Amino acid sequence: LIELIDQRGGQLSSTDAYDALAHDLGLTEQDAERTVTGGRGQRVSAFKQRVRWARHDAVKRGLLRSAKRGVWQITDHGQEKLAKNTTGIVFTIYETELGTVLWGSAERAAGVIEPGSIDLLWTSPPYPLLQQKEYGNLGSADWLEWMHDLCGLWHPLLADTGSLVLNLGSVPVRNRPIQDPYIERLVLKLIDDLDYRLVDRHFWHNPCKPPTPVKWVAVEKVRVKNSIEHLLWLSKTDHFKANNDNVRVPESPATRKWREHAQRTGKGLGKRPGGSVAGPGFLKSNGTAIPSVLHSIPHDANRAYRQACKQEGLKPHPAMAPQGLIEFFVKLTTETNDCVYDPMAGSLTTGAVAERLGRRWLCSELHGDYLKSGLLRFENCGYPEFLVDKMPKM
Numbered sequence: 376l377i378e379l380i381d382q383r384g385g386q387l388s389s390t391d392a393y394d395a396l397a398h399d400l401g402l403t404e405q406d407a408e409r410t411v412t413g414g415r416g417q418r419v420s421a422f423k424q425r426v427r428w429a430r431h432d433a434v435k436r437g438l439l440r441s442a443k444r445g446v447w448q449i450t451d452h453g454q455e456k457l458a459k460n461t462t463g464i465v466f467t468i469y470e471t472e473l474g475t476v477l478w479g480s481a482e483r484a485a486g487v488i489e490p491g492s493i494d495l496l497w498t499s500p501p502y503p504l505l506q507q508k509e510y511g512n513l514g515s516a517d518w519l520e521w522m523h524d525l526c527g528l529w530h531p532l533l534a535d536t537g538s539l540v541l542n543l544g545s546v547p548v549r550n551r552p553i554q555d556p557y558i559e560r561l562v563l564k565l566i567d568d569l570d571y572r573l574v575d576r577h578f579w580h581n582p583c584k585p586p587t588p589v590k591w592v593a594v595e596k597v598r599v600k601n602s603i604e605h606l607l608w609l610s611k612t613d614h615f616k617a618n619n620d621n622v623r624v625p626e627s628p629a630t631r632k633w634r635e636h637a638q639r640t641g642k643g644l645g646k647r648p649g650g651s652v653a654g655p656g657f658l659k660s661n662g663t664a665i666p667s668v669l670h671s672i673p674h675d676a677n678r679a680y681r682q683a684c685k686q687e688g689l690k691p692h693p694a695m696a697p698q699g700l701i702e703f704f705v706k707l708t709t710e711t712n713d714c715v716y717d718p719m720a721g722s723l724t725t726g727a728v729a730e731r732l733g734r735r736w737l738c739s740e741l742h743g744d745y746l747k748s749g750l751l752r753f754e755n756c757g758y759p760e761f762l763v764d765k766m767p768k769m
């Protein structure tokens with residue numbers, strides 16, 4: 376929007392801005408006619424609503440202002456930002472029959488991905504940490520703005536039935552025994568500004584997590600170990616694709632005993648041990664149960680990758696996601712041949728899981744070194760060494 380206003384002399388009436396944007400984006404008549412329910416229950420144009428949000432957001436960030444009623448003007452700050460906005464480079468560095476590895480920032484990679492082509496966008500972004508990891512982390516206010524922008528870039532890439540899953544960790548407030556509510560802030564921004572839907576919150580329980588934050592857990596002893604990471608499962612529409620039959624887990628011993636008893640005696644099911652009444656499908660459950668939103672997975676996966684790194688004298692990625700966690704969401708929200716994308720793919724764990732499960736996949740990552748070791752997960756993974764010298768610093 377800002378680029379477009381700039382190209383037309385720095386200010387534009389709102390009507391001209393809608394028309395010019397629709398033209399530049401190649402909006403079809405069908406897209407232009409799509410309506411959604413507005414704040415007061417009335418039907419409004421989905422496209423105009425999206426443009427209004429973009430404009431509202433740009434005003435909030437000091438990039439645009441209203442010159443007079445109905446006229447949108449770029450501010451000095453907006454001009455400055457625009458001047459710094461460079462066109463980017465994204466390299467394809469490896470391909471399998473199903474997948475592609477891109478070397479480039481998530482921001483730039485979003486520009487080369489077909490809109491509507493992604494069924495699951497899974498990623499573990501760097502959190503707004505107080506202690507910096509080697510790949511760099513932002514403070515929480517900047518992080519929120521950054522993640523909001525990225526989620527805005529990812530929204531059009533998702534199929535209408537697509538899902539976005541963000542793996543995020545808890546972050547403490549400096550020198551205080553409390554948490555930074557950045558995840559709550561992000562959820563509200565994604566729903567209110569970008570029209571994402573919150574399908575569910577899942578939790579990864581890592582029993583091997585050390586007792587942190589050390590000061591409040593181990594020294595002052597006022598809190599207990601925080602061994603949970605959050606998985607925000609968001610969707611683009613209410614009609615997201617998912618099938619929990621694909622992720623059933625073995626039933627608990629107590630349930631099995633009860634079910635087998637009911638089957639043996641033919642007396643019917645009655646009440647479950649917990650007091651609830653079982654539905655008729657229960658006897659056909661085949662010894663499996665619907666899983667919960669809590670995933671208890673120790674952080675010991677990726678052993679083969681670590682070994683391969685050792686052999687090649689490469690440093691393994693410092694913050695890998697467990698394969699089981701990614702596998703769960705890939706199976707839950709996609710089918711064979713659907714496309715999974717991880718824009719901050721680190722050591723390509725997501726690509727390796729998607730490849731194994733027969734999904735098409737895309738991985739992009741900013742740091743070439745992580746990709747270099749990540750490619751050890753794949754066969755015939757000749758890394759294009761010549762690119763290392765030629766590659767401009769990202």
Ligand SMILES: C[S@@+](CC[C@H](N)C(=O)[O-])C[C@H]1O[C@@H](n2cnc3c(N)ncnc32)[C@H](O)[C@@H]1O
Nearest residue numbers: 480481499510694695696719720721722724741
């Ligand atoms: C927590 S790690 C992801 C690890 C990955 N899930 C794995 O299993 O290896 C976050 C990654 O985001 C990458 N990153 C940070 N900013 C980025 C950006 N703007 N574009 C692409 N990748 C980025 C970092 O280099 C880092 O590898």
